[in-house]
Amino acid sequence: MKSVVINKPGELVLQQRDIPQPAAGEVRIKIRSASICGSDVHIWRGHNPFARYPRVIGHEFFGVIDAVGAGADSRRIGERVAVDPVVSCGHCYPCSVGRPNVCASLQVIGVHRDGGFSEYACAPAENAYLLPAAIPDEVASLVEPFTIAANITAFLKPTTRDVALVYGAGPMGLTVVQVLKGVYDVSRVIVVDRIPQRLALARASGADLTLDNGTTPLAELLNGEQPTLIVDAACHPSILPEAVALASPAARIGLLGFSGDPCTVTQQSLTSKEISLFTSRLNSKRFPAVIDWMARGIIAPAKLVTHSLPLAQIEEAMTIFEQDPQRCCKVILTVG
Structure with missing residues (x-):
């Protein structure tokens, strides 16, 4: 599979990697699209204090579940899902009071673990939220920023x-x-x-x-x-x-x-x-609310989209996002 990898600050490559296998409790997503966030550029430029290199970046993405790990429900294969990048332990003090976004051992997909600027990505099953048909593919990756x-x-x-x-x-x-x-x-x-x-x-x-x-x-x-x-x-x-x-x-x-x-x-x-x-910081289980707002048309994510480019043009897409704020707002990367 092709993945966007930041090997070290300033070094962005489109790399061929093995398709990942979902671990216990995880699902694998065949990614359809992703969107660029300022934090992705910060990782590229070495300005994100939390990033670990090398890293497949991307925390705003969606796709279709195509495999599950042990303990995950195989009936979910085929679901269109948006992925919450917040991975928490579930038992520390912040998690116990409903603040998993500041978990004591917080990991963020695309920052601490490999993310969604790739043809496939794995995530905990509970982080993959079913998308209704009312949310089109073209804006489905924008659930996370909202x-x-x-x-x-x-x-x-x-x-x-x-x-x-x-x-x-x-x-x-x-x-x-x-x-x-x-x-x-x-x-x-x-x-x-x-x-x-x-x-x-x-x-x-x-x-x-x-x-x-x-x-x-x-x-x-x-x-x-x-x-x-x-x-x-x-x-x-x-x-x-x-x-x-x-x-x-x-x-x-x-x-x-x-x-x-x-x-x-x-x-x-x-x-x-x-x-x-x-x-x-980030979000604390807000995906269901945003998916509902988006499905009912209460918010209009398409109004933010100014560019759409294929994953193969990732450096051009990142450069446009970084250097052209007059014309560029959200950039969608088409993957599959």
Whole structure:
């Protein structure tokens, strides 16, 4: 089989490998498509602190179960499935309180173990979620990125009364916009970015107002409006202190992703407004919810897709994703 392998930072190859055999409790998926995430590029460039090399990358993928390991249900062969990349132990403290995404021995498919930019991949049977026919192949790999938005919004508990501000109109920010509007019916969603084309995608995804803070400070653009819910989907160290300053009293702020660089936030700025701060990593069993939203048309993943290329053109696809944010949002890799 052909697999995309990062042998070491900067070295990406399309490699011929043996087809894997599913271990006990696992299923093997014949992959139909996968989609590129920023973290895949970070592994390629050596900027992901969790990656281990060599690695078959890819954690957003879907396909058809074609084999099962011992103890897995053979009746599942032939199922169309999306794969949750979060592999947890099930018994540590985080797992016991419903937070397997921060398991003490967490492994992520495509980061700690081989992933889905390949013709075949194996995963625990419980991580392979059946897809209804209402979700077409063309967008089925996008279940996973929407689980990131599902996770942070589950913490933030949006309401129809909220005025939401989303920093960043990249793929993660856009999934948040769609979930805020489609699932929670938030009355007003504002998106800030510095790329006009991305702001256009935000409007297409349901944003009520888009702001370009490339030359004008965001505080000036907001003209005194105080968001009650803020999601940082850009994760620059300067954003959190600004978000705290702009937020309404009693606001909730959610952080998606992380930067290794420090930022400075005073206790006074948080406690004086009694701001609630939430962080989110990956997803904690959000696949069923997202599959339901997608099947019912509450979210529209196709609005994020700008490019589709075959797996053989992986370096071109990764380069477009990395270097052309004006034209590129989500890139789908067709496999089988």
